[in-house]
Amino acid sequence: MWKLSISAFLLFAAVWASPVLNYSDIPEDPSAYAEWKAEYARSLRTDRVSMTTSPMEIRTNNGYVEAVVDNTTGEFDEGGDPTGSGSYVKLTYSYYTSFYSSGTEWVMYYVDGFTAKTASDLPAPDACYSSGDTIITIWNNWHGVYIRQEIRPVSLGSTPGASEQILFRAVMKSADGASHDCGCIVYYDTMLRDHDDARISTAFGYTGISQIFFATDSLGIPPIWHAYEISFPPSPGDLVATGILRGWEAEPPDVFWYGGWFSSVGNGWDDSDWIADAGGTFGDSATMVKWYPRTVTSASTDSVVFGTYYGIGVVEGDFVFDHTPPELVSTCTDVHPNPMPLTVQISNGLLETVDNVYAFLDLTGTDLTLVSGDNPVSFDSIAGFGGSQIVEWDVQVNSDAFGTTQCYTITVVSTEDSIYLADTFCIDIPELISISTSTWADSVVVSPGSEVQLHSSVDWTGGTDILTYSWEPAAGLSDPSSPNPIATVETTTTYILTVADTTDCVGIDSVTIHMQRLDSVWFSEETDCDGQNIVQICYILRGDPGEISVTASTDGGTSWDAPIVSLENTDGNLGEAISAGTHCFDWTISEDIPEYESDSAQVSIQLGGGDSLRLTTAADFSDGEFTHIDIISPDPDGEDDGALGIQAGSDTIMVLQVYPDGHCTDCVSDAIYTYMRDGDPPLNLKIYLIPISEFNTMAVSPASTLSVQYIDETGTMHSPEDIVFSDFDVIMFGVADSYGSNDLTPASADAVRTFCQLGKGLVLMHDTAGCSPGVCMPNFCSLTDISGISCITALSWTLFTNVYRV
Numbered sequence: 036m037w038k039l040s041i042s043a044f045l046l047f048a049a050v051w052a053s054p055v056l057n058y059s060d061i062p063e064d065p066s067a068y069a070e071w072k073a074e075y076a077r078s079l080r081t082d083r084v085s086m087t088t089s090p091m092e093i094r095t096n097n098g099y100v101e102a103v104v105d106n107t108t109g110e111f112d113e114g115g116d117p118t119g120s121g122s123y124v125k126l127t128y129s130y131y132t133s134f135y136s137s138g139t140e141w142v143m144y145y146v147d148g149f150t151a152k153t154a155s156d157l158p159a160p161d162a163c164y165s166s167g168d169t170i171i172t173i174w175n176n177w178h179g180v181y182i183r184q185e186i187r188p189v190s191l192g193s194t195p196g197a198s199e200q201i202l203f204r205a206v207m208k209s210a211d212g213a214s215h216d217c218g219c220i221v222y223y224d225t226m227l228r229d230h231d232d233a234r235i236s237t238a239f240g241y242t243g244i245s246q247i248f249f250a251t252d253s254l255g256i257p258p259i260w261h262a263y264e265i266s267f268p269p270s271p272g273d274l275v276a277t278g279i280l281r282g283w284e285a286e287p288p289d290v291f292w293y294g295g296w297f298s299s300v301g302n303g304w305d306d307s308d309w310i311a312d313a314g315g316t317f318g319d320s321a322t323m324v325k326w327y328p329r330t331v332t333s334a335s336t337d338s339v340v341f342g343t344y345y346g347i348g349v350v351e352g353d354f355v356f357d358h359t360p361p362e363l364v365s366t367c368t369d370v371h372p373n374p375m376p377l378t379v380q381i382s383n384g385l386l387e388t389v390d391n392v393y394a395f396l397d398l399t400g401t402d403l404t405l406v407s408g409d410n411p412v413s414f415d416s417i418a419g420f421g422g423s424q425i426v427e428w429d430v431q432v433n434s435d436a437f438g439t440t441q442c443y444t445i446t447v448v449s450t451e452d453s454i455y456l457a458d459t460f461c462i463d464i465p466e467l468i469s470i471s472t473s474t475w476a477d478s479v480v481v482s483p484g485s486e487v488q489l490h491s492s493v494d495w496t497g498g499t500d501i502l503t504y505s506w507e508p509a510a511g512l513s514d515p516s517s518p519n520p521i522a523t524v525e526t527t528t529t530y531i532l533t534v535a536d537t538t539d540c541v542g543i544d545s546v547t548i549h550m551q552r553l554d555s556v557w558f559s560e561e562t563d564c565d566g567q568n569i570v571q572i573c574y575i576l577r578g579d580p581g582e583i584s585v586t587a588s589t590d591g592g593t594s595w596d597a598p599i600v601s602l603e604n605t606d607g608n609l610g611e612a613i614s615a616g617t618h619c620f621d622w623t624i625s626e627d628i629p630e631y632e633s634d635s636a637q638v639s640i641q642l643g644g645g646d647s648l649r650l651t652t653a654a655d656f657s658d659g660e661f662t663h664i665d666i667i668s669p670d671p672d673g674e675d676d677g678a679l680g681i682q683a684g685s686d687t688i689m690v691l692q693v694y695p696d697g698h699c700t701d702c703v704s705d706a707i708y709t710y711m712r713d714g715d716p717p718l719n720l721k722i723y724l725i726p727i728s729e730f731n732t733m734a735v736s737p738a739s740t741l742s743v744q745y746i747d748e749t750g751t752m753h754s755p756e757d758i759v760f761s762d763f764d765v766i767m768f769g770v771a772d773s774y775g776s777n778d779l780t781p782a783s784a785d786a787v788r789t790f791c792q793l794g795k796g797l798v799l800m801h802d803t804a805g806c807s808p809g810v811c812m813p814n815f816c817s818l819t820d821i822s823g824i825s826c827i828t829a830l831s832w833t834l835f836t837n838v839y840r841v
Contacts, residue, residue: 068231068319069231072128072139072231072296072319075297075300091105091106091107092104092105092106093106093163093164093165093170094170095165095168095169095170095186095187095188096121096123096188097168097188097189097190097199098116098119098120098121099115099116099117099119099188099190099195099196099199099346099347100113100114100115100116100123100126100188100199100200100201100346100347101113101114101115101121101123101130101188102170102186102187102188102201103130103131104163104170104172104186105153105154106160106163106172107159107160107163108153108154108157108159108160109142109153109157109160109163109172109174109184110140110141110142110153110154111140111142111170111186111201111203112126112127112128112129112130112140113126113127113130113201113345113346114126114127114130115199115274115276115346115347116347117196117274117347118196119195119196124227124228124274125226125227125228125229126225126226126227126262126276126345126346126347127139127140127223127224127225127226128140128224128225128226128231128296129224130226139224139296139300140222140223140224140321141153141154141155141222142184142203142205142219142220142221142222143157143219143220143222143303143304144157144177144182144205144207144217144218144219145216145217145218145219145220145304145328146177146178146179146180146207146215146216146217147178147179147215147216148216149178150303150304151177157174157177158174158177160172160173160174161173161174161175162175168187168188169185169186169187170185170186170187171183171184171185172184172185172186175210176210176211178215179209179210179211179213179215180207180208180209180210180215180217180331181207181208181209181210182205182206182207183205183206183207184203184204184205185202185203185204185205185206186201186202186203186204187201187202187204188200188201188202188346189201189202189283189344191279191283191344191357191359191380192357192359193357193358193359196347197348197357198277198279198346198347198348198357198380199346199347199348200277200279200344200345200346200347201344201345201346202284202342202343202344203221203341203342203343203344203345204284204340204341204342205219205340205341205342206338206339206340207219207331207338207339207340207341208331208335208337208338208339209331209332209333209334209335209337212333213333214330214331214332214333215330215331216328216329216330216331217328217329217330217331217339218304218325218326218327218328218329219325219326219341220304220323220324220325220326221323221324221343222299222300222321222322222323223278223321223322223323223324223345224296224300224321225262225276225320225321225322227262227263227264227274227276228264228274230264230265231296231318231319231320232318232319232320233262233263233264233276233320234262234263234265234266234267234320235260235261235262235263235293235320235322236260236261236263236267236418236421236422237257237259237260237261237291237293238257238258238259238260238417238418238422238423238424238425239254239257239418240418240422241267241418243267243316244314244315244316245292245293245294245295245312245313245314245315245316245317246292246293246294246313246314247290247291247292247309247310247312247313248290248291248292249289249290250287250288250289250290251289256280256281256287256288256289256290256291257280257291258279258280258281258282258423258424258425259277259278259279259280259281259380259423259424259425260277260278260280260291260293260322261275261276261277261278261348261421261423262275262276262277262278262320262322263275263276263421268419269421274347275347275348275421276345276346276347276348277344277345277346277347277348277421277423278322278324278343278344278345278346279343279344279345279380279425280324280343281425281427282378282380282425282427283344283378284342284344285342285343285344286326286340286341286342286343288324288325288326288341288343289325289326289327290306290309290323290324290325290327291322291323291324291325292309292312292313292322292323292325293320293321293322293323294312294313294315294317294320294321295312295315295317295318295319295320295321296317296319296320296321297319298312298317299312299321299323300321302323309323309325324343326341348382348421348423353384353385354381354382354383354384354385354389354449354452354454354456355381355382355384355456356379356380356381356382356394356445356447356456356458357379357380357382358377358378358379358380358445358458358460360377360460360461360462361375361376361377361462363375363432363462363463363464363465364465364538365437365465365466365467365468365497365538366467366468366538366539366540367467367468367469367470367538367540367541367820368467368819368820369432369467370432370437370464370465370467373431373432374406374407374429374430374431374432375429375430375432375462376427376428376429376430377396377427377428377429377430377443377445378425378426378427379394379425379426379427379445379447380423380424380425380426381394381414381417381423381424381425381426381447382421382422382423383417383418383419383421383422383423384419384421385419387419388416388417388418388419388422389416389417389419389449389452389454390415390416390449390451390452391413391414391415391416391449391450391451392413392414392416392417392424392447392448392449392454393411393412393413393414393447393448393449394411394412394413394426394445394446394447395410395411395445395446395447395448396408396410396411396428396430396443396444396445397443397444397445397446398430398443401436401441401442401443402432402433402435402436402439402441403430403431403432403433403436403441403443404430404431404433405428405429405430405431406429406430406431407428407429408426408427408428408429410428412426430443432464436464437464437465437466437467438464438465438466439464440461440462440463440464441461441462441464442459442460442461442462443459443460444457444458444459444460445457445458445459445460465497466496466497467497468495468496468497468536468538468540469494469495469496469497469540470493470494470495470534470535470536470540470541470542471493471494471495471542472491472492472493472532472533472534472542472543472544473491473492473493473544474489474490474491474530474532474544474545474546475489475490475491475546476488476489476490476522476546476548477490478548479546479547479548479549480548480549480551480581480642481524481548481549481550481551482550482551482552482578483524483525483526483550483552483578484523484524484525485523485524486521486522486523486524487521487522487524487548488519488521488522489506489512489519489520489521489522489530489532489546490518490519491504491518491519491532491534491544493518493534493542495536495540495542501536501537502534502535502536503516503534503535503536504516504517504518504532504533504534505532505533505534505535506520506530506531506532507530507531507533507736507738508528508530508738511523511524511525511528512530522548524548524550525550526550527547527548527549527550527578527579528547528548528550529545529546529547529738529759529761529762530545530546530547530548531543531544531545531736531737531738531761531793532544532545532546533789541789543737543789543792543793544793545737545761545793549578549579549581550578550579551576551577551578551579551581551642552576552577552578552642553574553575553576553577553640553642555574555575556572556573556574556638556639556640557572557573557574558570558571558572558573558638559571559573567623567625567626568623568624568625568631569621569622569623569624569625570621570622570624570636570638571619571620571621572585572619572620572621572622572638572640573617573618573619574617574618574640575616575617575618576613576614576615576616576618576642577615578615579615580612580613580614580615581612581613581642582610582611582612582613582642583608583609583610583613583618583640583641583642584609584610584640584641585599585602585609585622585638585639585640585641586599586638586639586641587599587622587636587637587638587639588636588637588639589628589631589636589637591637592637595639597627597628597636598627598628599622599627600626600627601622601623601624601626601627602620602621602622602623603620603621603622603623604619604620604621605620608620622638624636687719687720687721688718688719688720688721688764688765689721689723689762689763689764689765690707690720690721690722690723690763690764690765690766690767691722691723691725691741691743691760691763691765691766691767692704692722692723692724692725692766692767692768692769693725693726693727693730693766693767693768694724694725694726694727694769694770694771695726695727695770695771695774695775695777696726696727696728696775696777697775698770698771698775699770699771700724700746700752701746701750702770703722703767703769703770703800704722704724704746704750705750707720707722708720708722708748721745722745722746723743723744723745723746723758723763724743724744724745724746724752725741725742725743725744727768727774727775727777727779728777729741729742730783731779731780731782731783734760734782734783734786734787735782735783735785735786736760736785736786736789737759737760737761737786737789737790737793738759738760738761739759739760739786740757740758740759740760741757741758741759741760742755742756742757743755743756743757743758744756760786760790761790761793761795763790763795764795764796765795765796765797765798766787766790766795766796766797766798767797767798767799767800768798768799768800768803768815769798769799769800769801769803770800770801771801771802772801772802773802773810774800774801774802774803774812776810778811778812778813778814778815779812779814779815780814781814781817783814784814784815784817784818787818787821788818788820788821791821792821797818797821797822799815799818799822799824803815804816804818804822804824805824
């Protein structure tokens with residue numbers, strides 16, 4: 036238990052009885068006030084008062100600022116040194132350079148109406164450790180929410196010491212598979228060196244009066260606040276601390292307050308507590324940063340993030356602006372972040388206010404586009420002695436900029452005060468990552484139970500050379516994560532390979548192993564004396580439907596070019612898409628080979644290939660992409676440079692229509708079936724239907740099995756059947772105004788993207804890829820790399836900014 040001396044207890048009792056107490060009540064005895072303050076802070080701790088041993092501290096610093104974290108609570112304090120030598124002094128009351136003291140500042144977390152403070156009623160963290168220069172504190176499951184608190188020193192200025200900060204960052208996400216409302220408060224007990232009554236100002240100026248700001252107010256939240264060691268304005272050599280509420284990794288709060296520590300340290304979540312503490316003078320100072328609850332969904336990838344800064348900012352005695360270009364990383368489809376944020380901090384270190392300040396961004400001659408933020412940005416005034424403002428622009432990096440260096444100019448002027456500042460900044464835009472995957476097999480037509488070696492090759496640019504392989508379906512594969520597994524095939528199977536690097540860029544290809552086998556072949560000669568020599572040829576086909584052809588030899592098998600033209604009963608027995616079973620047809624040898632005895636002939640039944648070619652030139656096809664056909668070169672007739680062969684069983688185009696629930700099911704099919712045979716050659720399409728709600732649930736990859744319904748040319752919908760997504764040739768989405776207010780999910784959008792990367796077709800119909808008043812389709816719009824359409828998702832008619840060939 037805590038052991039207090041009698042004199043300390045009497046002091047505590049005396050000050051506790053005082054109805055109003057702040058620093059000004061005991062100006063001549065700061066040590067007595069400090070002793071009282073420590074005891075008062077302990078009295079506010081609800082579940083760790085009995086702690087008798089000092090907590091273990093974890094420290095992180097960069098020479099200019101240092102944070103120390105209590106690993107038993109997650110509570111943190113800060114120190115700073117403007118010289119960068121590591122001789123830290125206090126930026127918060129409980130910071131010490133040699134040991135950790137009971138904290139007088141705290142973090143409060145909010146989950147679904149429950150609130151708790153560090154070092155008070157928040158449970159001890161499940162983990163607290165250093166990772167690089169970041170101190171991470173974790174609560175695995177507090178009221179169903181995972182909390183990850185990060186404390187890290189960062190340099191935000193272009194020169195060392197200009198702006199050195201401790202970043203507080205909290206990530207909250209569901210730990211129990213349910214949705215939750217999550218919020219946060221960070222409370223700083225400001226103290227600079229030995230001065231616990233640090234003066235506070237904001238970018239809106241200095242008042243000396245405690246104030247509260249709401250994001251919903253006309254002024255909004257100030258972007259920056261300052262704490263001054265002794266007085267405002269500061270004297271030369273005085274320590275100046277800076278808090279940043281907007282820009283960089285700061286998440287703009289909903290409420291910011293500053294005022295007296297004694298009246299506020301025991302406050303809770305309600306705004307009313309803080310409103311009551313605004314409007315009066317104060318001595319011992321503190322600040323509060325609050326984010327209202329945001330909803331985090333049950334998805335494991337969803338989270339809310341809160342962040343703010345507090346550190347040191349040197350008042351340079353001049354009017355300056357500071358900007359550091361962002362760092363970009365490449366992905367397969369874009370650079371990140373894009374749009375990229377350009378943040379500028381304007382600071383007035385002069386002794387007087389600067390009026391009518393304008394900041395301009397010049398992108399002339401670049402492949403960059405301003406997409407949000409006023410240009411120019413104007414401020415009526417920026418207060419002297421360290422008054423600051425934040426300018427934020429979002430700039431789109433266009434595709435022509437990939438792999439180049441882009442330079443832009445920022446200008447800050449005040450005509451009235453004769454200020455003109457300009458600087459040019461250059462940023463290297465990385466190339467995009469490209470991964471190309473090819474797959475093949477030793478055999479593509481095998482008997483049931485056969486083992487087939489699968490192969491793959493990968494070409495990539497950019498990214499990393501750490502690749503992962505994933506084959507689907509995994510059943511029957513020796514190793515689904517191997518580049519070259521062995522497949523034991525029991526039925527016709529399409530194996531889809533996805534190759535990914537550590538940036539989640541992927542290359543996709545597939546190979547299909549067909550299950551077919553000819554069991555036996557025989558023929559017999561008819562015995563009628565009718566002047567004809569007719570032979571009946573029979574065979575048994577097992578497995579999948581296939582293409583059957585026949586050849587004959589009259590020289591004992593040396594050559595197989597005997598004429599075999601006079602055939603009968605060939606329908607369903609010779610040609611494409613012959614079904615499994617026993618088949619027979621007749622050959623009149625006497626018509627093709629007069630006066631030839633059939634007992635000297637040999638007949639061969641061929642599975643696949645054969646003579647089923649439709650001859651034409653390849654000129655119109657050599658540069659394009661195609662399905663359902665094979666190009667054969669040189670042309671077998673020797674007259675052209677190529678031939679087109681229709682693949683066995685591929686004369687029908689399989690179309691999957693994803694329609695909005697509750698809307699018309701035959702509007703699209705009726706039009707397609709009406710006109711599909713009017714062209715030359717005529718088309719043969721077969722349309723299957725699935726509602727968007729079921730597609731979003733079932734489609735996670737091209738290997739997903741979908742429950743679909745065939746709609747025939749009469750408009751009749753047949754019973755549901757299961758078909759693998761990749762078995763379709765085209766997917767189309769439609770049709771309804773605003774697509775019935777339905778969007779893809781991120782998972783189903785990825786499945787569509789992967790489907791198209793297999794060489795399949797995509798049709799986006801009325802009001803899908805874009806926005807209309809009241810509804811947006813961000814996941815449809817995310818398919819830019821497939822559709823060639825780039826759109827801005829605002830709740831109005833969509834503006835298509837780029838349409839290009841993919």
